[in-house]
Amino acid sequence: MSWLELPSLALLLIGVFCANVGALGLLRFPDVFVRSHAATVSTIGGSVVSIFGLAIAGSQLGAAFPAKAILTALIILFTSPTGTHAILKAAHKSRVPMWPKTFCDLLREEEKDG
Amino acid sequence: MRGGRKASRFLLVFLALYGLWLLLVSTVRFDELVVGAAACLLISYLTSAIMVYGGVKDKLNPVKWFWALAYLAYYWFYAEVRAHLDVIKRILNPRMPLKPGIVKVPYHLKSDCGIVCVANSITNTPGTVTVNVDEAERVYYVHWIWVVSPDPKVCWEKISSGFENYVRRFLG
Numbered sequence: 001m002s003w004l005e006l007p008s009l010a011l012l013l014i015g016v017f018c019a020n021v022g023a024l025g026l027l028r029f030p031d032v033f034v035r036s037h038a039a040t041v042s043t044i045g046g047s048v049v050s051i052f053g054l055a056i057a058g059s060q061l062g063a064a065f066p067a068k069a070i071l072t073a074l075i076i077l078f079t080s081p082t083g084t085h086a087i088l089k090a091a092h093k094s095r096v097p098m099w100p101k102t103f104c105d106l107l108r109e110e111e112k113d114g
Numbered sequence: 115m116r117g118g119r120k121a122s123r124f125l126l127v128f129l130a131l132y133g134l135w136l137l138l139v140s141t142v143r144f145d146e147l148v149v150g151a152a153a154c155l156l157i158s159y160l161t162s163a164i165m166v167y168g169g170v171k172d173k174l175n176p177v178k179w180f181w182a183l184a185y186l187a188y189y190w191f192y193a194e195v196r197a198h199l200d201v202i203k204r205i206l207n208p209r210m211p212l213k214p215g216i217v218k219v220p221y222h223l224k225s226d227c228g229i230v231c232v233a234n235s236i237t238n239t240p241g242t243v244t245v246n247v248d249e250a251e252r253v254y255y256v257h258w259i260w261v262v263s264p265d266p267k268v269c270w271e272k273i274s275s276g277f278e279n280y281v282r283r284f285l286g
Contacts (some may be wrong), residue, residue: 018198025205033257034214037201040240045198067137081237088245088257103215104264107246107255
């Protein structure tokens with residue numbers, strides 16, 4: 001037991017909480033677009049924060065462990081928004097139905113005008 | 115002059131790659147050092163023409179590094195935390211307060227790198243997702259979980275002004 005275990009444990013617990021809440025949101029939310037917000041909670045709050053916690057916990061094993069962990073977190077941080085963006089753009093282009101109570105869709109209006 | 119710029123680019127990529135290699139192996143054994151140097155030399159020879167975005171001087175400017183670190187601190191300890199709490203509250207609320215919509219958010223950045231950085235920051239904070247970018251009109255189309263107002267000015271203030279004020283100072 002070292003004092004480093006406390007912050008890493010805290011980060012891991014935050015990660016577990018966010019991953020579970022994100023999964024719940026994925027089930028509860030009404031359409032693809034709103035669900036993507038819940039998915040972001042899982043990827044950033046769930047994975048990236050847990051990996052930071054892991055990096056702190058593994059720093060006793062030498063510099064290589066946290067370096068690899070942080071590299072993994074960075075790769076997730078760069079690739080996950082690209083994936084989300086591609087999915088939503090495709091969904092919007094192929095006219096996946098939006099939730100009927102959606103407040104406004106300025107992108108669709110733009111396409112109609114143009 | 116052109117040769118000098120090429121050489122400094124090459125050196126920058128090589129040092130960054132070799133530093134990463136040293137971190138990953140984290141030993142000072144002779145064979146590891148030699149193999150790493152050979153691999154890094156080959157990779158930086160092949161990619162240094164496309165790896166460095168903008169000038170080499172930019173990368174060594176301490177003021178820009180300061181703003182990049184300030185941005186990271188703002189992003190992780192304020193923007194991410196606030197957005198997560200907001201979306202978690204909406205998920206756990208039995209009545210699930212939602213008012214989603216796609217709004218226009220103008221941006222005032224010049225470099226491609228800065229535009230991508232802000233778009234990724236918007237997507238990575240729960241509650242807002244970039245769906246499309248219109249480079250002619252200089253706007254992002256952002257799906258927002260709680261549309262306060264479809265007015266672009268309000269959207270800019272609420273969604274991206276925080277990111278832009280930092281990113282503008284180190285990516286332009």
